[in-house]
Amino acid sequence: MSAASKKGARRPAPAPAAPDRPGLAARLVAARLLGAVVETRTSLDGLTDPKGGHPGFRALEPRDQGLVKAILLSALRHRGTLERVLAERLEHPLPEGARSLRHLLHVAAAQILFLDVPDSAAVDLGVAAADGDPRNRRFKGLVNALLRRLAREKAAIAPLAGETLPGWLRERLVASYGVPATEAIALAHLAPAPIDLTVKSDPEGWAARLGGRALPTGTVRLAALDGPLTDLPGFAEGEWWVQDAAAALPARLFGPLRGRRALDLCAAPGGKTAQLAEAGAAVTALDQSETRMRRLRDNLTRLGLQAETLVADAASFAPDAPFDAVLLDAPCSSTGTIRRHPDVAFTKDAAEVEKLARVQARLLAHAAKLVAPGGTLVFSNCSLDPAEGEAVVEAFLAEEPDFHLDPVRPEELPGLGEAIDAQGRLRTLPSMLADPEPRLSGLDGFFAARLIRRG
Ligand SMILES: C[S@@+](CC[C@H](N)C(=O)[O-])C[C@H]1O[C@@H](n2cnc3c(N)ncnc32)[C@H](O)[C@@H]1O
Secondary structure, eight states: OOSGGGTTOOOOOOOOSOOOSTTHHHHHHHHHHHHHHHHHOOOHHHHTOTTTSOHHHHTSOHHHHHHHHHHHHHHHHTHHHHHHHHHHTOSSOOOTTOHHHHHHHHHHHHHHHHSSSOHHHHHHHHHHHHHTSTTTGGGHHHHHHHHHHHHHHGGGOOOOGGGGSOHHHHHHHHHHHOHHHHHHHHHHTTSOOOEEEEESSOHHHHHHHHTOEEOTTSOEEESOOSSOGGGSTTTTTTOEEEOOTTTTHHHHTTOOOTTOEEEEESOTTOHHHHHHHHTTOEEEEEESOHHHHHHHHHHHHHHTOOOEEEEOOTTTOOOSSOEEEEEEEOOOOOGGGTTTOTTHHHHOOHHHHHHHHHHHHHHHHHHHTTEEEEEEEEEEESOSOGGGTHHHHHHHHHHOTTEEEOOOOGGGSTTOGGGBOTTSOEEEOTTSSOOSSGGGOOOOOEEEEEEEEOO
16 A cells, blocks of 8 residues: 555645544544654653643543543554554555654554454544544545555454564663563563552452452452452452552562661652551651652552651651661663553653663662661662663662672562572562463562661
8 A cells, every 4th residue: 555646635624623523532632642652752641640631631531531541552562563564554654754644543553453442433433533634634545445454454463572662672671681581571561461459468368359369479469350440349448559569579678667667768659658557667758749649648548557758859858867777669761560551662762761770879879878777778660671770789889888788588579589680689570470361460570679788
C-alpha cells in the first residue's frame, strides 16, 4: 500500500466540529495522548489522572476512559510490534511528518491485534478519525485498506519479545546483563503485571479469601480483578495495600523494627512507610510532594497506621536526632516497572538515567548523615539500570568509610535467592519469579542495598 500514491490529493476541508459518533471521541483522545507520551514524553499516569489529567480524557465517560487506558497500554507495550506489522504492509514508509496519522493507526491496530474490540468498529472508527482530521483525510483510503488487511491477517501476527524494548533501553540492558537476560526481560514485558498485595498478616488466608496465591516472600498475588479493587474483602478494613512483590522487599531488609526510630525519605505514596509502621517502628515519612504526601496520609488512615509526615526536601532535611533505620527509596527512571507502565520505555532515555543517578548519589550522601552509629541505611529504587543502583552504592562506599555493606542472606528472601548478587545486594528483574501463567509471573525490577553505619 502506498502513502506516496495519495500525493496528488486536493487540500482537505476543515475538520467537523465535534466527533459525535459513538466511540470516536475515545479513539481521538487515545491518539492524542499517544502523541503526548511518545513526542513530548508525558507520563500516562499524569495524562489520565482523574483530576489533573488531559481535559479531553477527563471529559470522557468512565467507560470510555477505561477503553482509552486499555488502548494506550497495549499500543505502548506493543509499540515495536505495531511499527513492524504496519511497515511490512506499506509499500512506502509513512511520510516523516505524518505523526498524527501514525498515532491513529497505532490506536486502531492495537484494538485489532490486542483488545477485545470488534474489528469492524476499530477499522471504521480509525477511518473516521482520519477523515475528521484535515492532515489525515487524504490518507483515509490507505487507513481503511491497511486496517482491513491487519484484521484479515491477525491470526498470523504475533509480537516478538525483543520488540518490547526501544533501542536505547535494549542497548543499556545488553551492556549490563548480556543478551539472554535482556531477551528474558523483554519477554516478561509482553504481559501486564499481576496485582500484588502486601497483607498485614496471614498471607495464605488472604490468598484463599481473595482467590490469589501467596508468594514465598509473603506477597499475595492476584492474576486479575473482576471489579474495583476497593470492593475486595479487606480493603475497607485496611488489611492490605497494593505493592509489587519486589517493592515490598527493601523495607524488610531492616529486620525487626519494634520500638526503633525509622525515617522514610522519598516516602509517598507510602507503601514502604506502611511496612515500617506495621513492623512497629516510630516512623517519620518525608516527601517533597504535597500532593503525593496527601495520598500517603490517606493510605495510612485507611490502614490504621501512624507516622509523622513531613513535606520537605530529602537533600537538606536536618532532624534533631539521627535515626536507627533510614530508607532512601530514591526517585529513578522506573524502568523496572515497564510491565505496569509501558510508557516509561518512551518517556525516559539514557541521559535521564544518568541525571537521576547523580540525584540519587546526592540524596544518598545526605541520607547517610541521618543514620545513628550502628544504624541501618537501605538504598533502593525501581530502575533496571545498574547506573542507578550498583554503581551509586559502589561510589558511596568508596567515599564513606563509615559505612559497610551488610549482605542480604538467602533465608531473608525465600524463593528469590537468584535476586541476591555475589556481594549480597538485591537485584530483581521482571523475568524472575517466572510462572507458566503469564498473568501470575514476574515482579518489578528493583535494586536495594543494606548499609550499616559503624558503631
Ligand atoms: C519512587 S517514589 C517513592 C515510593 C515510595 N517509597 C513508596 O514505597 O510508596 C519517589 C518519591 O520521591 C519523592 N522525591 C523525589 N525527590 C525528592 C526529594 N529531593 N526530597 C523528598 N522527596 C523526593 C517523589 O515525590 C516521590 O514521591
